[in-house]
Amino acid sequence: MISNKQAQKHENGPEARAVRILFVVGTLELGGAEDLVSNWCVLLKEWGFDCHVLCLLGRRGPHVERLEAIGVPISALPEGTGHGLRFIREYATIVRGIRPNIVHSQCAWSLPQQTLAVMLGGTRHMVLTVHNTYPRGSPLQRIRRVLGFRLASRRLSRIVGVSRAVSDHARNWWAVPTDRIVTIPNGIWLDRFLAAPGSRDDARALLGFPLSGTLVASVASFCTQKDHRTLLSAAAILAPRFPQLRWVMVGDGPLREQTEQDAAQLHLADHIAFLGKRTDVPRILHACDMFASSSRWEGLPLAVVEAQAAALPVVATQVGGIPDIVEHGKTGFLIPPEKPEALAEVIATLAANPDRAARMGAAGREKAAAQFDIRKCARQYAELYRDVLNGKRLAENARDTESIANAGP
Secondary structure, three states, X not given: OOOHHHHHHHHHOOOOOOOEEEEEEOOOOOOHHHHHHHHHHHHHXXXXXXXXXXXXXXXXXXXXXXXXXXXXXXXXOOOOOOOOHHHHHHHHHHHHHHOOXXXXXXXOOOHHHHHHHHHHOOOOEEEEEEOOOOOOOOHHHHHHHHHHHHHHHOOOOEEEEOOHHHHHHHHHHHOOOHHHXXXXXXXXXXXXXXXXXXXXXXXXXXXXXXXOOOEEEEEOOOOHHXXXXXXXXXXXXXXXXXXXXXXXXXXXXXOHHHHHHHHHHOOOOOOEEEEEOOOOHHHHHHOOOEEEEOOOOOOOOHHHHHHXXXXXXXXXXXXXXXXXXXXXXXXXXXXXXXXXXXXXHHHHHHHHOHHHHHHHHHHHHHHHHHHOEHHHHHHHHHHHHHHHHOOOOOOOHHHOHHHHHOOOO
């Protein structure tokens, strides 16, 4: 007889039979890959998987407490390990102690060392999720990258791209055979963003934002990839025309201080609020009128998915997997990267047409709910683990990245 608990597991996700997965991340700070690993662990444990986490750059971040609370063991390489022989030795020792069925890494930057460590640790199967597209680099860098990754990729059971663009990028960038690559789009906890915690004015009052005027949200790390300079230039263009338009920038990073200085030099100090890292992003999004992203390159940014789930029209650059999220003219607008004039133009269009902005936001929420549920994402990974352990090769139709990306729950 099947117990109620067993029946619930069968209904909500694939039965796990105690498959042990070791997730490898840099840290457990707030961030796209880190959030995903934390959320996967929550769901996979509910479905009976035995989840472990290895941090390569330090056992720190808010997800540590969350994972410990649900009984996920967290290991970390010792400080000062570097990326050489000690890295391989310490990594292999941890793998040997945990004895996972699959090592699932989110870190492509040390892949040759990781694959060797996994092999020395006695685990046969390794999966890599590629979360981003990357600049091409110099010819010498490209040669080293292709040679190093191609050799290491022979040890990978699967390579997962988080968007079609990332999967294509992995093929071309690393010269990886097509039969190793699948696409599984990222997902979020939709409930956090679909259910608005009160009205827009209530959210603004709680956060201390002005009740009138247009608020543009940006949630991103302050780094070269995210190109906040383009956001500042657009804000400077818009300020004279829309004096009540304000910007809310959430995040931290190496370029935050420089960005704040640049904003002051552009006389935007009264127009932009720098909020740092926040855990109340849903409330912040519900207080805003639209979302802007100016990335130079991307994978499939969760911040954009979250903005659409919160019913905000999105203005974003047409890079990486963003076109998989934002439908130009329907859920927002796509613009070329590093074009502040184009960014300012579409923000002005939305600010001047709040009804159109609301329709776009509603369409974006509908798309996010249909395509980017974390439960759907986790189910696809659970099935991938099963296929890997059962020795199942990618079906011909599954080699088309869209077949898995568009698969149902």
